[in-house]
Amino acid sequence: MIFETPVVYAVGNTYQIMFYLNVDAYASVTIGTQTFDDAVCGNMRSLPGMRRITVPMETLDTAKAYSLRIERIEARLKYRTRSLGVETYRFEFHPVPKDDARAYMIGDAHGDLDGAVSAAQAYGSFDFLIVNGDIGETADETQALSAYRLAVMLTGGTKPVIYARGNHENRGAAAELLPDFIPLRDGCTYYTFRLGSVWGIVLDCGEDKEDDHVEYGGSARFHDFRLRETAYLQTVIADAQKEFRAPGVAHRLCVVHADFPFVQEPLFDTERALYQVWCDLLGEMGVELMAMAHTHRYCYALPGDPALRLKTPCPALIGTCKNETTVGGTGLLFGKSGVEYRFTANEAWMSESFMQCKGEPS
Ligand SMILES: [Fe+2]
Known part of the structure; x- marks a missing residue:
């Protein structure tokens, strides 16, 4: 598997969606029409290891689902980084009910x-x-x-x-x-x-x-x-x-x-x-x-x-x-x-x- 299943941690009024990548890849989370990229100061991360993408709690609670977009990288180059293509994985999400x-x-x-x-x-x-x-x-x-x-x-x-x-x-x-x-x-x-x-x-x-x-x-x-x-x-x-x-x-x-x-x-x-x-x-x-x-x-x-x-x-x-x-x-x-x-x-x-x-x- 190129990644391990995410965990959706609750912190403040956000969720931190964390997942472990086993390969070099760009990663994003899509909720409805919004995309949240795993980028640092404008650069997409691509090294293997744990990733953290923070999303608004209300957005995920409303959508009740999110997708993980993973674009494997063959070689990250100074010019024209080579991609191995995009894979998308969908996860249902169950927000906590107000009562009981x-x-x-x-x-x-x-x-x-x-x-x-x-x-x-x-x-x-x-x-x-x-x-x-x-x-x-x-x-x-x-x-x-x-x-x-x-x-x-x-x-x-x-x-x-x-x-x-x-x-x-x-x-x-x-x-x-x-x-x-x-x-x-x-x-x-x-x-x-x-x-x-x-x-x-x-x-x-x-x-x-x-x-x-x-x-x-x-x-x-x-x-x-x-x-x-x-x-x-x-x-x-x-x-x-x-x-x-x-x-x-x-x-x-x-x-x-x-x-x-x-x-x-x-x-x-x-x-x-x-x-x-x-x-x-x-x-x-x-x-x-x-x-x-x-x-x-x-x-x-x-x-x-x-x-x-x-x-x-x-x-x-x-x-x-x-x-x-x-x-x-x-x-x-x-x-x-x-x-x-x-x-x-x-x-x-x-x-x-x-x-x-x-x-x-x-
Ligand atoms: Fe202890």
């Missing part, structure tokens, strides 16, 4: 992509996918592509995907390449999104220990990264009317890999003051649920629960599971009266449903 949207959150697969797919299948159909980190590590390009490939397996380019980076996706020589393979907002891994009536914010804690821990070998600069992220959260609040207070927003969700509000072992008990600021800012946004991963367990804590080390503005959910035989995730239903969720796992197991009602104390 269903999401599936998976994370912590740690390389077991088939197990992660089985866990999602145990929940059944869903309208958008949340890939919540630690799908692989980043020792090389193949590992760094794990989250993308899992999203391909679960959506086939036909549904929106949210991605939050996990701490293990900072480990190894390809960590610095990962940003080329994942959705970004202005080069950053933290961003907001809007799907149907769900507004969300994706956070990134980076690594889970102090930057100078010997394990990182001098590679980590996450304290400064988190400071910039704090500043970004403040800009989101300043832009409330276009973000969490925009017309039609009925649900406000925070997605983050690390379970930072929860009590931590001493080695991981970092950044308390900064993370408390994050919780306070999420409270100003009216976030109703924090959906997390990282510690491979199913857990749900209301504000004030002794399992928490921080004062949270809303319930905190850890919804991914991983052990020697099990990969698990969480299905989320965004209903009129609140968010209903169920834990599922690759043994075709599904928990009873739990309800986070609107107006629950926070």
Whole structure:
């Protein structure tokens, strides 16, 4: 195959359509009568590798389909580049419905992509996918592509995907390449999104220990990264009317890999003051649920629960599971009266449903 199936990532009010090209080729996305080229400063890209074409969310939501146009290049020359012809591939697209949207959150697969797919299948159909980190590590390009490939397996380019980076996706020589393979907002891994009536914010804690821990070998600069992220959260609040207070927003969700509000072992008990600021800012946004991963367990804590080390503005959910035989995730239903969720796992197991009602104390 000259390319791998696209993933449609939701970032802000855009979709970033990303796909991996195995050949030298120009690429464009066509939606209705509009064409969006993969060009940089006026030059079409032609080298193999991951591509990202950003399109307006409203345009794709309306058209409900897009086409990938790939023009293979025999030789890119200074004059008269030689083409091998154009191929076009059409993909249906299903925008998230305004009412009763269903999401599936998976994370912590740690390389077991088939197990992660089985866990999602145990929940059944869903309208958008949340890939919540630690799908692989980043020792090389193949590992760094794990989250993308899992999203391909679960959506086939036909549904929106949210991605939050996990701490293990900072480990190894390809960590610095990962940003080329994942959705970004202005080069950053933290961003907001809007799907149907769900507004969300994706956070990134980076690594889970102090930057100078010997394990990182001098590679980590996450304290400064988190400071910039704090500043970004403040800009989101300043832009409330276009973000969490925009017309039609009925649900406000925070997605983050690390379970930072929860009590931590001493080695991981970092950044308390900064993370408390994050919780306070999420409270100003009216976030109703924090959906997390990282510690491979199913857990749900209301504000004030002794399992928490921080004062949270809303319930905190850890919804991914991983052990020697099990990969698990969480299905989320965004209903009129609140968010209903169920834990599922690759043994075709599904928990009873739990309800986070609107107006629950926070
Ligand atoms: Fe993790």
